Amino acid sequence: MPLQPLLPAATIAANMAELKPALRRQEALVEANRCLYCFDAPCIMACPAGIDVPAFIKKIAHGNPVAAAKTILTANILGASCARVCPTSVLCEGACVLEDRDEQPIQIGRLQRYATDYVAERGIKVFSLPAQTSGKRVAVIGAGPAGLACAAELAQLGHTVVVFEKQARPGGLNTYGIAYYKMKPDVSLAEAELVGSLGVELRCGLTIGKDLTVAQLEKAFDAIFVGVGLGAATRLRIPGENLPEVVDALDFIDQIHTHPLDRVPIGRRVVVIGAGNTAIDAVTQSLRLGAEQATVVYRRSEGDMSAYNFEYQLAKHDGARFLFNVMPVEVRGSAGHVIGLRLVRTRAGADGRPEPIPETEYIEPCDLVLKAVGQEKQVALLRQLFPALQIDSRGVIAHDPLTGQTNVPHIFTGGDCANGGREVVNAVGEGKKAAHGIHTFLTKETATPLVQPSRLGAKQGSSGSGLLSPIRAHELVEALKK
Amino acid sequence: MADLSTNLAGIKSPNPFWVASGPPSNTGYQAHRAFEAGWGGVVWKTIGAPIVNVASRYSALNHGPDRMVGFNNIELISDRSPEKNFREIAEVKARWPHHAVIASLMVETREQWHEFVKRAADAGADGIELNFGCPHGMCERGMGSAVGQQPAVAEKITSWVMEVATIPVIVKLTPNVTDVTAVARAARRAGANALSLINTINSITNVNLDTFVPEPTVAGRSSHGGYCGPAVKPIALNMVQSCAADPDVRLPISGIGGIATWRDAAEFIALGSTSVQVCTAIMHYGFRIVEDMHEGLSSYLDSKGMKSVTELIGRSVPTLQKWETLDLHWQRVARIDYAKCIGCNLCYIACEDGAHQCIDLKTPEELGLDLGPGRVPHKPVPKVREDDCVGCNLCSLVCPVDDCIKMTVIDNGQPPMSWSNYQEKLAAGEMQPIPPHP
Numbered sequence: 001m002p003l004q005p006l007l008p009a010a011t012i013a014a015n016m017a018e019l020k021p022a023l024r025r026q027e028a029l030v031e032a033n034r035c036l037y038c039f040d041a042p043c044i045m046a047c048p049a050g051i052d053v054p055a056f057i058k059k060i061a062h063g064n065p066v067a068a069a070k071t072i073l074t075a076n077i078l079g080a081s082c083a084r085v086c087p088t089s090v091l092c093e094g095a096c097v098l099e100d101r102d103e104q105p106i107q108i109g110r111l112q113r114y115a116t117d118y119v120a121e122r123g124i125k126v127f128s129l130p131a132q133t134s135g136k137r138v139a140v141i142g143a144g145p146a147g148l149a150c151a152a153e154l155a156q157l158g159h160t161v162v163v164f165e166k167q168a169r170p171g172g173l174n175t176y177g178i179a180y181y182k183m184k185p186d187v188s189l190a191e192a193e194l195v196g197s198l199g200v201e202l203r204c205g206l207t208i209g210k211d212l213t214v215a216q217l218e219k220a221f222d223a224i225f226v227g228v229g230l231g232a233a234t235r236l237r238i239p240g241e242n243l244p245e246v247v248d249a250l251d252f253i254d255q256i257h258t259h260p261l262d263r264v265p266i267g268r269r270v271v272v273i274g275a276g277n278t279a280i281d282a283v284t285q286s287l288r289l290g291a292e293q294a295t296v297v298y299r300r301s302e303g304d305m306s307a308y309n310f311e312y313q314l315a316k317h318d319g320a321r322f323l324f325n326v327m328p329v330e331v332r333g334s335a336g337h338v339i340g341l342r343l344v345r346t347r348a349g350a351d352g353r354p355e356p357i358p359e360t361e362y363i364e365p366c367d368l369v370l371k372a373v374g375q376e377k378q379v380a381l382l383r384q385l386f387p388a389l390q391i392d393s394r395g396v397i398a399h400d401p402l403t404g405q406t407n408v409p410h411i412f413t414g415g416d417c418a419n420g421g422r423e424v425v426n427a428v429g430e431g432k433k434a435a436h437g438i439h440t441f442l443t444k445e446t447a448t449p450l451v452q453p454s455r456l457g458a459k460q461g462s463s464g465s466g467l468l469s470p471i472r473a474h475e476l477v478e479a480l481k482k
Numbered sequence: 483m484a485d486l487s488t489n490l491a492g493i494k495s496p497n498p499f500w501v502a503s504g505p506p507s508n509t510g511y512q513a514h515r516a517f518e519a520g521w522g523g524v525v526w527k528t529i530g531a532p533i534v535n536v537a538s539r540y541s542a543l544n545h546g547p548d549r550m551v552g553f554n555n556i557e558l559i560s561d562r563s564p565e566k567n568f569r570e571i572a573e574v575k576a577r578w579p580h581h582a583v584i585a586s587l588m589v590e591t592r593e594q595w596h597e598f599v600k601r602a603a604d605a606g607a608d609g610i611e612l613n614f615g616c617p618h619g620m621c622e623r624g625m626g627s628a629v630g631q632q633p634a635v636a637e638k639i640t641s642w643v644m645e646v647a648t649i650p651v652i653v654k655l656t657p658n659v660t661d662v663t664a665v666a667r668a669a670r671r672a673g674a675n676a677l678s679l680i681n682t683i684n685s686i687t688n689v690n691l692d693t694f695v696p697e698p699t700v701a702g703r704s705s706h707g708g709y710c711g712p713a714v715k716p717i718a719l720n721m722v723q724s725c726a727a728d729p730d731v732r733l734p735i736s737g738i739g740g741i742a743t744w745r746d747a748a749e750f751i752a753l754g755s756t757s758v759q760v761c762t763a764i765m766h767y768g769f770r771i772v773e774d775m776h777e778g779l780s781s782y783l784d785s786k787g788m789k790s791v792t793e794l795i796g797r798s799v800p801t802l803q804k805w806e807t808l809d810l811h812w813q814r815v816a817r818i819d820y821a822k823c824i825g826c827n828l829c830y831i832a833c834e835d836g837a838h839q840c841i842d843l844k845t846p847e848e849l850g851l852d853l854g855p856g857r858v859p860h861k862p863v864p865k866v867r868e869d870d871c872v873g874c875n876l877c878s879l880v881c882p883v884d885d886c887i888k889m890t891v892i893d894n895g896q897p898p899m900s901w902s903n904y905q906e907k908l909a910a911g912e913m914q915p916i917p918p919h920p
Contacts, residue, residue: 033546036882039831040843042861061546097824101883457834459843459862471861 002337003245003265003368006290012261015288016180019314020084020110028114032061035106038097040458042471043108046095048429049076049149050467052452053092053108060111068115070126075450075467077152078145078191080120081174082425083113084183087277087308091425095471120190127198130158136442139164139221141208144172145424146415147227148195149431150404150438155198157439157447162221163200166207170195172229174424176254179281181288185257209385218410223438225404226386226397226413227431230375230421236273240331245338249274249282249372256285267368270294271341273328274372275304280311282370283320294320295364299327299346299354327354329361331369340365378417386411396420402468404434405441412438429467484783485790486776488522490756491650491675491734493609495522495582498751498779498791499772502738502759503528503586503611503654506769508560510570514577519769520776523582524574525678525759528559528613529567529598530588530625541687541697543713553711553762554687556698558619559588564598568605575606584652588613588625592642603648612643612674614665615656615681617708627681630656633668640672652736655679655721657714662721666731677725678736678759680718682708711762715740719753726754726799742771744778751791752798810904810916811896814889815871816841816878818864820851822886829877829887830864840870841877868892872919 007015023031035057043053052071059068072079088094088109096105119126136159140147143165151161169175171188178188196202206212217224233248235241249272255264270286272279275298286294296315298305302324305312316322325346332340345360377395390398390407397406397413404412414430416422436447449464456462486497500523501507501516508527516524535558543552560567568585575583585602587610589595602610614636616626629635636653643651653669655662657680666677685707686696696704718739725731737755741747742763750758763771779791788794818829833841843862846852851863866877878887899907907913 030547036826036828038825039827040862041827042825045861097826100824457831 003267005262005264006266006268007262009260009262012289016256016261016285018084018183019181022117023107023110023114025114028060028065028111029063031107032057032111034098035061036097037454040455040465042095042097043092043106044452044455044465045471046091047076047466048091048423048426048470049079049082049432050429050449050452050464050470051075051079051092051112052450052454054454055452056115057106057108057111058454060115065115065118066124066126068111069119069124072112072115073119073126073194074156076425076428077149077195078174078188078424078428079112080116080191081145081178081183081187082428083109083116084187085174085178085423086425087310087423089310090308091423125197127156129198130156132158133160134158134443136160136223137162137221138223138225138438138442139217140225140227141217142172142227142229142415142417143167143170143192143202143204144227144229144415145174145427146229146418146431146434147172147225148192149428150225150227150412150414150435151200151431152195152198153432153435154438155195155200157435159439159442161200163195163202164206164208164212165202165204168205170202170204173250176257177250177278178257179253179285180256180261181285209381214385222442223410223412225431225434225438226382226389226406226411226417227415227427228378228381229416231378231381232376233371234374234376236328236331236371236373238328238330240333240338243331243333243336243338243369245367246331246369246371249278249370250375252282252370253278253285256289261289264289266291267338267366268292269366270368270370271364271366272296272370272372273341274298274374275300275322276306276372276374277308277311279370279372280307280315280320282372284315284318286368286370287318287320291368295323295366296320297323297326297328297341297343297364299325300348301325323364325354327356328369329356332363338367338369341369375416375421377420382417394420400437401430402433403437403440404430405437409441412441429470432467484780484788486522486780486783488757488791490582490736491609491652493523493582493584493650493652493676494580495757496580497522497776498755498757499523499747499775500525500582500584500736500757500759501764501769502761503584503613504761504765505557506761506764508562510574513570513574513583516764516769516772517574517578517581520772521581521769523584523608523757525584525586525611526560526567526571526607528586528588528616529564529602530559531590531594532563533558533561533619535561536700538698538700541707542711543687550711550762550766552685552687552709552713553765554685554698554707554709555682556618556700556705556707559613559616564601568601571602571605571607575608582608584609584611586611586613586654588616588620590623590625595639595642596646599643599646607649609650609652609675610643610647611652611654611678612640613654613681614639615654615658615679617656617658617682617684618706627656627658630654630665630681631659633664636665637668637672640669640674644673650675652676652678654681654738655725656681657683657717657721657739663724663728663731666725666728666733670731670733674733676734676736676756677731678738679725680714680721680739682710683714683717685709710740712740712742715746719749722750722755723753723799723802726796727802742766744775744782747775747779748782748794749798751794752796754796754799756792756795806901809898809900811894811899812891813894814873814891815868816866816873816875817868817888817890818866819886819888820849820863822883823863824883824886825861825863826882827862827864828880828882830862832876832880837874837876838870838872840867840872841865842867 056071170192174188346354349355415427539557614630620626621628737750
């Protein structure tokens with residue numbers, strides 16, 4: 001049967017309401033006053049965008065949210081969306097020293113949202129643009145987080161920037177791919193507008209290689225930043241994959257962002273294949289849209305899941321089922337529609353990879369299958385556009401991590417197409433670093449990252465902590481476990 | 483259970499916790515409520531010729547999310563008639579015969595003082611407190627702190643009171659002087675039976691940066707107020723001890739100034755107070771706070787094996803001595819307990835920028851520390867250079883973790899030597915001058 005919306009609009013709206021609502025003024029002040037104002041604070045080290053967290057929190061505590069927003073946005077132009085979508089418990093909040101003292105880290109993400117909302121709601125401008133332009137022109141391909149961060153940083157350094165985006169709207173996955181209860185697309189679109197307000201030209205609905213050639217770009221621009229992200233969902237390569245109710249999880253989330261919520265078709269029994277953070281977003285939103293049962297199937301064990309623990313807990317809280325050590329072998333259809341997924345149980349093989357256990361197949365009834373087993377790398381596209389560009393064995397663009405520079409000197413990169421798929425804030429950091437690399441390439445001058453006032457006097461210098469070599473709190477926890 | 487009963491210059495109360503003269507002791511209704519809650523005494527809101535108050539009387543100093551760490555008022559003495567106040571004192575005493583009721587008085591002429599002192603005694607008050615401290619409004623009319631700031635005037639007025647007093651007289655001192663003991667001695671000379679201190683401190687708590695008028699604002703103006711609340715406790719403790727230690731004062735003391743907890747009370751008592759008076763904390767939380775003060779002081783005395791609160795009175799007074807008697811050779815250094823350190827580095831930056839530059843930042847690897855709470859690979863960790871540490875305490879004060887930085891006594895093998903000893907030895911040629919700190 002073709003899928004239908006299952007719930008009335010009001011119910012869905014309530015189900016999809018923000019999980020973490022905005023802090024009220026006094027809540028923000030109380031929370032900000034808890035901050036110890038560490039010297040050379042670990043939260044900064046854990047922020048891939050290098051936001052001076054203690055400095056902005058102090059400003060909130062002192063009743064100066066505009067200055068706080070300036071501290072945030074000058075370090076991370078996507079500060080408003082990162083405040084909502086960052087996995088803070090494994091980044092800044094995971095590194096907060098109050099986690100060690102009280103197991104109650106400062107709610108850095110929510111404070112960041114408080115400050116960025118404050119200026120956004122009031123239309124307060126926090127940027128002052130350079131009086132002189134460099135006369136250099138940079139093309140940015142892709143208006144996702146990496147491209148926007150790179151463009152904003154370049155504009156602030158005085159360069160002329162044009163961003164090319166094939167989608168109708170800018171923002172990339174921030175606009176189309178975030179769970180609705182974490183962030184609504186208007187936040188991302190407002191950020192793209194903010195980038196535009198810095199003088200960056202955004203050209204959406206225009207595909208490089210089709211509407212415009214790379215050769216044309218190279219003629220018109222002094223440098224190019226490639227921030228094309230990742231491609232379509234990885235294919236399952238099993239029979240039945242082409243049935244209409246077998247959908248990429250990201251396309252499903254895209255529908256939620258591009259349709260009225262009560263017009264999104266949803267299955268009564270949904271199976272999500274994969275156990276990463278996108279799988280969690282898919283299974284949780286399925287339930288919130290009215291699925292009677294939503295199940296994650298994963299070929300490895302619970303401990304092997306790549307989803308963050310807090311995401312896993314959210315899905316379980318929402319009532320999602322989890323089936324571990326099973327893999328799909330066929331999508332079963334009837335009359336052209338999905339009726340089930342044939343699964344086989346797995347065990348860890350000699351090489352540690354899961355292998356099917358013979359004669360353990362069974363059918364999990366379902367009417368919608370969401371694929372969340374990762375996104376394809378853009379190798380073919382990149383080879384076609386930039387034949388000289390070096391792609392590494394992982395299928396991502398080889399580059400200098402400090403400058404984003406590729407083997408082609410005037411081409412720089414960052415974001416998912418360069419890192420294989422990480423957080424929004426990683427893309428922001430990489431976009432910024434590439435902007436600094438491009439600035440040096442164009443002007444032979446060094447662009448120093450912002451001074452971080454709470455670190456004034458730090459032996460390693462008071463700029464760039466977190467941006468240049470972020471620590472990863474959850475990796476640290478993993479290291480400690482071993 | 484330790485005996486908490488108190489006797490201040492003959493004024494007896496079941497415990498040392500008194501409601502200070504102020505808004506909480508304005509009426510008989512409040513006095514009843516205070517005694518029901520467990521307070522041992524009430525010092526009535528100052529009685530005098532009726533006055534007229536303004537609206538907007540209080541303002542506060544907040545610190546971060548903490549309200550009223552300091553409190554300021556421009557309210558005057560009682561705005562009720564003396565008849566009503568004395569009648570209610572009589573009613574309260576009739577119902578609470580074993581609790582202390584003290585009449586706070588403030589009038590101008592000798593005749594008025596004589597009249598009010600007699601009326602207080604006639605009402606059945608257990609004692610009289612002379613308000614020589616109010617620093618706002620009344621002082622413009624030659625009363626309150628205008629009296630308390632001039633030892634000769636205070637002495638004269640106290641002597642007027644003593645001419646007719648039949649119940650104990652407490653002189654309440656203003657802190658708005660350079661030497662509080664000067665007025666304390668004057669009170670002693672005039673025959674006062676006890677002291678209470680401190681009254682409020684002249685203050686402006688804050689300025690409204692939109693209107694430019696400080697709070698409390700009265701129709702676009704403000705006026706200098708009287709400051710109290712937790713923030714004034716250190717100033718009060720200093721003055722209480724100064725009076726308690728002065729051989730020319732030798733009067734029992736009722737301590738006042740920022741007392742909100744049993745611990746505050748115990749500190750005032752240890753520095754020479756017999757009873758303590760509380761106002762701001764009641765204005766913040768109500769009379770109910772006395773329950774914990776009672777329990778806390780009682781448990782504390784029991785834990786120290788003290789049978790009565792009188793054993794605590796003045797215990798700490800002799801431990802304060804002139805600086806010149808302190809041992810220059812006694813040494814201690816800061817030691818960081820790395821099992822507790824969370825890595826905020828506040829000790830480092832405080833020492834580096836605000837003190838003596840004797841903490842280094844090292845990586846956990848350099849210090850051979852396991853990665854654990856507060857430690858992230860490469861993230862610096864503070865390390866004290868003990869040879870350079872002057873033992874100033876700053877790092878241990880800024881550290882947000884209890885008992886993480888311990889100030890540890892070092893035995894340097896040198897015999898004690900005070901500045902006085904040092905000067906004597908230099909004069910006698912027994913030693914060379916100590917070289918200046920590098």
